[in-house]
Amino acid sequence: MGLRTFIEGWPVYRQLTGTDPLGRGAAAKSDVSRALTARTDTADSVARSVCPYCAVGCGQRVFVKDGRVSQIEGDPDSPISRGRLCPKGSASKSLVTSPLRQTTVRYRRPYSTQWEDLELDTALDMIADRILAAREQTWEDVDTQGRPLNRTLGISSLGGATLDNEENYLIKKLFTAMGALQIENQARI
Amino acid sequence: MAEAHPVGFQWVMEAKRKGAKVFHVDPRFTRTSAVADEYVPIRAGTDIALLGGVVRYILDNELDFREYVLAYTNAATIVSEEFSDTEDGDGFFSGFDPETGTYVQDSWQYEGHEGSSGSGHTAQERDSAAGLTHESHGAPVGGQTRRDETLQHPRCVYQILKRHFSRYTPEMVERVCGISQAQFLELARAWTANSGRNRTGMLIYSVGWTQHSVGVQYIRTGAIIQLLLGNMGRPGGGVMALRGHASIQGSTDIPTLFNLLPGYLPMPHHAEHPSFDEWVDSIRHPGQKGFWGNARSFAASLLKAYWGDAATPENDFCYGYLPRLTGDHGTYQQVLNMIDGKIKGYFLLGQNPAVGSAHGRAQRLGMANLDWLVVRDLFMIESATFWQNGPEVTTGEIVPEECRTEVFFLPAASHVEKEGTFTQTQRLLQWREKAVEPPGDARSELWFFYHLGHKLREKLADSPLPRDRALLDLTWDYPTHGPHAEPSAEAVLREINGYDVATGRPLSGFAEARADGSTAIGCWIYSGVYADGVNQAARRRSRHEQDWVAAEWGWAWPANRRILYNRASADPDGNPWSERKRYVWWDAEKSEWTGYDVPDFEKTKPPSYRPPAGASGPEGIAGDDPFVMQGDGKGWLYAPSGVLDGPLPTHYEPVESPVRNPLYGQQANPTRKMYAHPVNSVNPSPPQEHAQVFPYVFTVSRLTEHHTAGAMSRTVSPLAELQPEMFVEVSPALAGEVGLTHLGWAHLVSGRAVIEAKVLVTDRLTPLRVDGRIIHQVWLPYHFGFEGLVTGDSANDLFGISLDPNVLIQESKVGTCDVRPGRRPIGPALLELVADYQRRAGIVPGQHAPAVTTDDEGKEHGAS
């Protein structure tokens, strides 16, 4: 390190000669902090999103690096939230990257004391078979006076308030077509 | 609000900075109270008495916004002479049928409409939670009414209101709610002083108001005040519902609810709606005024979206395919049916009833008695592991080796791993872009249901059975993309928006809906969200680049309108009520409505328009009738139909209360929905014996750091660390009375369960003086369960099942319990403790007190 570099590297020098006379910004920066970059600067892409917790609907920016979520921040453009997030919204990155998340299908046989693994497609196929069997066992064509019922009361579903409108639309459409009407969600409670 | 909707609360603070006075009414002092101008502690379950007191204060002092009230509400409308009030019936309106515990509403009607409009008998409406259909429009009422513009007629709504609330005096408010008269008057003065031509007041509530056996009437009372003060349809006014999940509004609009179809169309009832015409007429009420008159187009377009080419005018658009209601098929009835072995399979889609629903034990016992259960969630939640780790395994009520339920756990995609729209609490749809692929087997619900639908159709492809036609004829051909064949959410949104069947052109709004099969619309109130083939919900023009209404951020239903009924922000002649509160007004030069928002009125209908005699539908709405979805164009101070437990709100005690109703002989809402099932029970309340076995009131709510049943927060380390333990807040006085120590343990006992919690002794709970005695309230967070990073007993286990009659929501904001020091027993001893309390309280599981209150002499009140 030459003398000149040494002197210029001295915060007081930078404070007196640079654009930061109070020494609270660039002048006081160390080499380490100069070498730091925000995760938001190096992201490969940013998705405009919305907080998944309460119904305020705060705007989020989801930063992605190497195919993984690297940061989630409040969206300063949002007229609802003006960039802010509460503790829950701020924890969204921990939510989506939580090591506790289940990423494989789990299956518990009747009377079993443990979980087993199951292929996703097999699970889907088994569920479809069970739906058809439940319809078979509980189907009601007409009431006692011959008026149409077209339904099964053997199938129930609960949930929807954490899901997208498009998802709720398909859920309701499919269940209605299969004659299942005992469909409910958090709005009832 | 600062606790549960923190970022929304910034706007309350902005208003405060600009001079707004903030009142916070809550049983518990919270972060909201800390920054409010005034904190008003209240006894849980008594808000109608408080708000009724405000109504009386307004009317007695003639502080209503008279010009607004006369022109825009039904204050002047004359009611049938057959109507009699709760003042005359000791807590009952006319028309009560003790047999069914519901009302016949004929006598509640406007004069001249007796029996000709409205709901008639309401037992079936209660079972189908019919009140929910009014989220987008008012209940039926004949268009032509008799009015007395002087408000002097003894049977005009204004005078009826006055009589109804005449005993809700400041003294009564103090006696019922435990709020001092001085504090009540300060609230009433501030509210009325900050309403009118130049100022507006806003009312904000959340589930603290809805989760009651009289929940709907809480909101009604708030709406009555806001109408009397002229605070509806105006900027800075309104009744703001703060909803608790990212898209709980969306899941009501596009309902995963048993009694509704998209856009608040009712699910057909087997007896009421045997044919398409009868179904449609029950919605549009021929002859009625207002926009609901176009219901046939909305209904036909929905069926067209569902069944495409198979749906034709000749076959009533496959109306026959729709399943039919026969009664109550709500979530609580379902759970009891599960316990009784009537239900085979259950899907849980991002909901955790083992912790989040009332009567957790009933929920878990029900799930333990299924053929199969499919749980789709991010985390291994209590509702997936009840058979292994639930409290009933400890008590021996669930034995894994004997539990037959087959459980499929399918991991779900998170909000950043799929694209789609959430509808937030102000009806605003916001599109989310997808950031990353979901991990492993995790998939969106869109993926799951789309592919499940295909599997079912493949398996049924050769089926000759008529019942399988609805599945096989369903339009189910969404384009897919990506490695997992993810269906296109945009294509689904386009169907929700609606399109012209012949050309595929996306519709610009619901005005384009047709009843002849030429349009298909998945949810008519969302029509316009894909106008011009553009995803309007994805609009993100920065707040810095537009005005404060921010109309180009996302898209609000209906028609991107941000304030409903905003015609009321102008006076009858179409001019702003004041410069300060200018919002939407009539531009006489251009002969059209204009303003900051999309006017909630036909654009070129002048204020002077008067409908021709006998006009119905939109044509029947006069140029100065702002409430265009109501059958008479008016805001309803008095609801002649549509609200099942009365045309006016009435204070009833909570189903479980230590206090005898000071206002009426009738103790609790006589029309509440009750379930006599061995697993269910209600703690006794006066005048029943043994109420003192459960002497304390408990209430529950959210912590800022946790979310609902905890599945998205007790699993997330920063949040779990911030709130690591189940606790109960008690006042120093109660701690002294019961012998609790700060940071020690307590257990709470109800007729259903016993739970334990760490004790927080705090002044945040105020002992209240009610009717001459001290009432202690305790508070609990309801987020805890037995899975996740932090665990604890579930507060919802304490509740039984009693529901509001209008929408079948449970009373889970107030109940009674006993509080004891120390930890709860475990294993069979726990069951014995609950059984002992049941014995002492005279509770016989499966029986409940009669709906009509019976006094000591065995005399029934009111229901003569």
Ligand code: SF4
């Ligand atoms: S950040 Fe907080 S306030 Fe905003 S939507 Fe999320 S949970 Fe609600």
